[in-house]
Amino acid sequence: MQGQKQQQIKAREDLADRMHSAAIHLLRRVRKQDATMAQAPARLSALSVLVFAGTMTIGELASAEQVKPPTMSRIVAGLERARLVKRVRDAMDGRRVQLLATPKGAKLMRQGRRRRITYLASQLKMLTRDEMAILDESAGILQRVLQSWT
Amino acid sequence: MQGQKQQQIKAREDLADRMHSAAIHLLRRVRKQDATMAQAPARLSALSVLVFAGTMTIGELASAEQVKPPTMSRIVAGLERARLVKRVRDAMDGRRVQLLATPKGAKLMRQGRRRRITYLASQLKMLTRDEMAILDESAGILQRVLQSWT
DNA sequence: AATTATAGTTAGCTATGCTAACTATATTAA
């Protein structure tokens, strides 16, 4: 006989497994859309944070993207080479580098986001209104979980 | 004034955006659990397919994992070096290579999956029963969408 | 002034994605 607690744990693990699998496969599909954009996924993701959240330092961006500073340093170098981002030395603290999306960067990011999202959205057309509502709610729940997450 | 159709499109795109973002961040967290396993994510994912779906060729595995054959060839080479997978020439067709998970591979894969899922599941503890039910339903819906997806 | 702490970069490793070009085996056509 299984106790109620064990059943709850199993239910959570089954759910975790399905969420994990869905996330992997969803991103593999979406990545193919990015392929047409001449900028790699990590760059687009970092650029997206910059455009939506505004100016920040390398360290802040690394932390937001959950990568180590050297990784972000190189991602930013790529974005800078492509003239999508500008570095500005912080006047108050000479160690810091403030990052700004250029107009070109903002435009590309919007286009890229547009493409991924349009693609994803087109795949959601098969869903009923009720199913959409459930996905919508769950996206909100997940967002909350991910934020409070350690 | 926006028509109803435009509102529906916008709703789908907002949802797609949030799902995309959630998937990215969820996987970044989970990947850190993999770091303790001495095998990289792509290898664990391929191994997982092999263990659960059984013997298959390099090409089939590449297709299942949505990568090109050279990529899978190299992933398998790594798994073979680590003695997690064995190659067997196909007797009927000498070009084909059948792949088998070794017992060690099957064991590692179960452990890895266990670790990721246990971790994810532990983060779901903060949710109410109702929220869990919504995530559960949405995982099912997503699974279905991803399958029928082109 | 000397020490310590912080922000970022550089160098070097591994892994993962790709395409192009190759080898080896099977299949089809002349």
Place this chain on the structure above:
DNA sequence: TTAATATAGTTAGCATAGCTAACTATAATT
């Protein structure tokens, strides 16, 4: 039956992206 073509996989070479360790430069503390 040989020649041409197709298929399965590998190799080579490129770019990106993750890491740690070690470095430079600036700021803060003692």
